[in-house]
Amino acid sequence: MSFKHLIGTLALGAAIAFPAMAENDPAVETRQGQFKLFIHNFGVMGAMAQGRIDYDAEMAQTAADNLFHVTRHDQSRLWPEGTDSMSIDGTRARPAIWDNLDDFAAKFGALQDATEALQGAAGDGLEAMQAAFGRTAGACQACHEVYREEAS
Amino acid sequence: MHRFLLGFAALGIIAAGTAWALSAPRPLDEAQITDLQGDPQAGRTIFLAAGCSSCHRAPARDSDPLILSGGRSFASDFGTFHAPNISTHPDHGIGNWSQAEFINAVMRGISPQGAHYYPAFPYTSYIRAEPQDIADLYAYMMTLPSDATPSLPHDLDFPFTIRRTLGLWKTLFLRDDWAVTGPLTPQEERGRYLAEALAHCGECHTPRNLLGGLTRAEWHRGAPNPSGTGRIPAIAGPGFDWTEFDVSAYLSSGLTPEFDVVGGTMADVVGNLRQLDKADLDAIAAYILRAAREGD
Incomplete structure (x- = not known):
């Protein structure tokens, strides 16, 4: 079952089952938690890439391994319909996500590809890590540019 | 009564004439x-x-x-x-x-x-x-x-x-004076030129009055997003705690100090500014920090 299909099916189910609960939808908190986990690991390598802390191959590799795995967390129950920024408070997920699920899934796939490359390069020295880190940052940005609302 | 009306009409013509003169383009x-x-x-x-x-x-x-x-x-x-x-x-x-x-x-x-x-x-x-x-x-x-x-x-x-x-x-x-004044280092001056004359940070990061004029007393203190929901964040004032390093790194990488990745309209800004010399980004950062201290 495709990413998009899964999201669509579960979105419909959630919308029917919990129309009034959208505001406190646990899916929103969980997906925000997942992004915190992304950043928790991404940030270690970012700090090294920017020279805020010294490069440490082992620490970078651990962070990259984590990021590889957390970006593979199944997304199917995290994006129910009606949890966009126009429908509820407390999210920056634009409605455009649900209008363009194929593209959204493709961009998430690009992030997964980038974190795989980062996992392969993180322990190979600062420069190798920086290049792969930059590609990962680009994958984050590609989605944020289109699908994330300004902070409130 | 007749004289009053004439006087009123004359005033109206003067007002209209003044408005016309004031509204003329000044190249x-x-x-x-x-x-x-x-x-x-x-x-x-x-x-x-x-x-x-x-x-x-x-x-x-x-x-x-x-x-x-x-x-x-x-x-x-x-x-x-x-x-x-x-x-x-x-x-x-x-x-x-x-x-x-x-x-x-x-x-x-x-x-x-x-x-x-x-x-x-x-x-x-x-x-x-x-x-x-x-x-x-x-x-x-x-x-x-x-x-x-x-x-x-x-x-x-x-x-x-x-x-x-x-x-x-x-x-x-429309005014040609600087928003941030007072003694500036040469680096802050370069940053002020880049930011206030060219990059126009203040146009989005400063709130506007009802007529759309910038509220200089709240320079860089954040503003509602004119084109959608959410806010353009404050880059000055009590809640803003970035360092010069943070600002310069953000403008060259799109990464906040917490390693969130830039999105929205600011992504375009970073896409342009990251192509400038690092010295210029450092100058903008020095200016932003100088502006952030205004009014404290």
């Missing part, structure tokens, strides 16, 4: 701009710092930043603005413009036909630029590709549709 002094020789290489830096392509490239996220076909839309309290084609196309762009026409457009908001531009176009910042830099910008932009996309008309509410009223708006809000 730069010819002698100041006609003899300038533009350097396209230097103009590229101005182009990047001033962020021209952020608004004037095609709407698609991945459009070519050097093809200034226009078409991006900007919702506001006054209606929706559509950025025009400013490519070198002779009919649909600015390919036929003289250097003087270009400089008056950028630095005074006046079209070659003598009409006022809306301040969605930040000539309100560019007015502080050095005319030589804008001559360089002209030279550079004349090297960019031509594109035949017709510009879209703005979609505004009455009375904002009457361009002449913008002359009065300019009388009230």
Whole structure:
């Protein structure tokens, strides 16, 4: 079952089952938690890439391994319909996500590809890590540019 | 009674005449701009710092930043603005413009036909630029590709549709002095020039009054997003705790100190500024920190 299909099916189910609960939808908190986990690991390598802390191959590799795995967390129950920024408070997920699920899934796939490359390069020295880190940052940005609302 | 009416009519004519005079376009002094020789290489830096392509490239996220076909839309309290084609196309762009026409457009908001531009176009910042830099910008932009996309008309509410009223708006809000004053280091001065005259940070990060003028007392203190939900964040004031390193790193990488990744309209800004020299980004950062301390 495709990413998009899964999201669509579960979105419909959630919308029917919990129309009034959208505001406190646990899916929103969980997906925000997942992004915190992304950043928790991404940030270690970012700090090294920017020279805020010294490069440490082992620490970078651990962070990259984590990021590889957390970006593979199944997304199917995290994006129910009606949890966009126009429908509820407390999210920056634009409605455009649900209008363009194929593209959204493709961009998430690009992030997964980038974190795989980062996992392969993180322990190979600062420069190798920086290049792969930059590609990962680009994958984050590609989605944020289109699908994330300004902070409130 | 008859005399009263006459007097009233006379007052009305004087008021209308004054409004007409106040709303007249006021271009730069010819002698100041006609003899300038533009350097396209230097103009590229101005182009990047001033962020021209952020608004004037095609709407698609991945459009070519050097093809200034226009078409991006900007919702506001006054209606929706559509950025025009400013490519070198002779009919649909600015390919036929003289250097003087270009400089008056950028630095005074006046079209070659003598009409006022809306301040969605930040000539309100560019007015502080050095005319030589804008001559360089002209030279550079004349090297960019031509594109035949017709510009879209703005979609505004009455009375904002009457361009002449913008002359009065300019009388009230178009000013060429710096927002951040007082003793500055040379680096802060360079940063102020880049930020206040070119990059126009304050146009989004400073709140506006009901007429759309910037509230200088709250410089960089954050503002509602004019084109959607959410807010343009404060880059000054008590809640802003970034260091110069943080600001410079953000402008070159798009990464916040917490390693969140830039998105939204700021992604375009970073896309341009990251191509500047690091010394210039450090200068902007020094200025931002200097501005952040204003009013403390």
